[in-house]
Amino acid sequence: MYTKLWLFFILTFVASGLLFTTSCAKKVIKTEPAVTEAKAKAEAEKERLAAERERQAELERERALEEQRLKEEELKKQEEELRQKERFTNEDIHFDFDKYNLTEKSIEILKFKADWLLNHPGVNIIIEGHCDERGTNEYNLALGERRAESAKTFLVDSGVDPDRITTISYGEERPLDPGHNEEAWAKNRRAHFVIVE
Amino acid sequence: MLPPKYVSIRMTWRLAFTVFVGIFSLGLYCAEASARVYIDINAPFLRKIPTAVPVFKDLSPDGSLKSLCRDMSDLLADTIDFTGYFKVLERGSFLEDPGLSGLTRKEINFQNWSVIGAELLIKGGIRKKREFIEVEIRLFDTFARRLLIGKRYVGRIKDQRRIIHRFCNDVILRLTGQRGIFNTRIAFVSTTTGNKEIYICDFDGYNPERFTFNNTITLSPAWSSDGRWLAFTSYRKGKPDLYIKHLKEKRGSKVTFKGINITPAWLPGKFALAATLSLDGNPEIYLLTGAGKKIRRITNNWSIDVSPSWSPDGKRLAFVSNRSGSPQIYIQDIEDGEARRLTYMGSYNTSPCWSPLGDRIAFTGMDNGHLNIYTIKVNGDDLQQLTFNSGNNESPTWSPDGSLIAFSSTREGTSRIYVMNYNGTDQRRLLVMPGEQTEPSWSPWLSEE
CATH class of the missing domain: 1.20.5 (Single alpha-helices involved in coiled-coils or other helix-helix interfaces)
Structure with a gap:
């Protein structure tokens, strides 16, 4: 077992x-x-x-x-x-004394401005017309307006809607350069462009 | 708008002396006036009349009015000197003591005055009457030994300028046959605050007061022919517009068409004005109501047309246009619309101002780059240059009697207001205040209230 x-x-x-x-x-x-x-x-x-x-x-x-x-x-x-x-x-455009016709240089500048405005259809602008201190304030108010209108006419002829452009003349009341010499006067005889924001 | 001091002289009597009332009746006064014209204001060259103005006599018992006597006689001397008609003699040459000598014809030793060359003598005295002063002033012809004017005024001490001006107005009326300008005022533009604003001072530059509070460019003050309204240009809405304001009451209107609204000129005797508007895209002169509503267009030319100035009868309008290529002065007949060119000298003639006598137009002309004041007969003859080699001289404006021209000049660097006789003599600064002063505008005769 x-x-x-x-x-x-x-x-x-x-x-x-x-x-x-x-x-x-x-x-x-x-x-x-x-x-x-x-x-x-x-x-x-x-x-x-x-x-x-x-x-x-x-x-x-x-x-x-x-x-x-x-x-x-x-x-x-x-x-x-x-x-x-x-x-x-x-970039301002400039004028000769007592003149409001556009110089060749002004036309170049205005061509650029016209293109820019056509590429920015929503933008409105003010063109200010200015004069130098010589001459009378009253006549210069009218001359300043003519300068602004010259610039406006060019832009409108380039296809910019005139309703987008306002002009204001400041005559000799708002000089860029306060000097009393030809250099200052040349700077002051201008159309200035302002974008309306 | 005027300060209280202009509002009233209380209790002023414009009477001949009470003692002489019976003798100096109006008729006699006028008869005498026609006897001799002392000053011919139309003469091309004036001979100034040598005039003595001794210090007024203090008639108060206590001698307390000494300084007032000096002030008032000095003011009288300055005021008549301002007219350009008188040569006020130095008091140092006087032979008699004004404190001792009398005021009446009988008391005056005329030889003491004629021997020093004084052709006219103005004597005065002041006494006190309670809170008032009583001022006696007399004008004598020393060679004829005659009393020409005798006046007594009662007022307060603060009224001294008005009393002297009233007397001087009478002197001028007596000697020239014309009203004096001694209650007229001059509006002008000043940059005292940093902005161009309109100020108004007395004819002699005294007491300039600010009239506009626009805080922006304000230009071209123009008086209505009743002296109650002032029109001007301002950029209150960001561009040049016309504003028409009552001088004393708070009312007025504005002209804010598209473009420029500038250079107002009131139509004589009417509540209407000419102004340049460019609402049609071209600056043209329009006739407007005194409330600024368009009545009609006056010029019609593609060029600049600005700065209107009316002939005294309102039938013709002088203005500036560059229709010939440069700014020149034109005269347009309102009836037939015909415009003729007035100026041919140089290539820049602007800011015409038609003489209140109607015969000449003053304007600003550019010569060798400098601006000077000229006058020219309305028919284009007899051009006269009034300023020479003294900076830029602009904006001529006639006194309402046509005897003086105010203008702005940079002869001392800063632009200030000056006054000269109509023929260019006696050019002197009107006032000194901070900033630059431009565009003077002489008021018409103003009513005394």
């Missing part, structure tokens, strides 16, 4: 040992390739993600660059726009 029991025990032990061994061996063989594959896969995935990230970053960079470029372009455009606007308002 005891021998049988021992045998049973041994057999069971061996069998289970065998069983264990086989299963172990089997497992080792089976698991080795699975692990490397996963690793590779992960690696690849990682690389892919990195590349993707890189690509995204690149895109982002490009987009930022593009945005920057656009912004700069826009800024440039705005600056150019502002420059043109400033040129429009800062």
